[in-house]
Amino acid sequence: MIGCLALPVLLRLCHPFVTGCLLSQTHYLICRTLKDVEKVLGENGFIRIHQSHLINPQYIRKLLRNDGGSIVMTDGTELGISRAKKDRLYELLAGMEKL
DSSP states (O other): OOOGGGOOSEEEEETTEEEEEOTTOOEEEESSOHHHHHHHHGGGTOEEEETTEEEOGGGEEEEEOSTTOEEEETTSOEEEOOHHHHHHHHHHHHHHHHO
């Protein structure tokens, strides 16, 4: 299990590595594929919203449904949502709102 304080806000694929961003805006490099990282962090609630983006949903500020959809993170970063991931993401977020 990964400690809560160490959980990143956003992970981004930058071939062949993954970069992570913490709340403190500290960036780091992970020498794994995003798929490998998703296997570990998926257990901690992270959501894959695009081929190149894995996010911590606790840091979503808002969901924009225009132009195919995008997410704005608490730091102001806007990330596009892939068509293939959009329906599943909306289901997950709707479930989180009910909690």
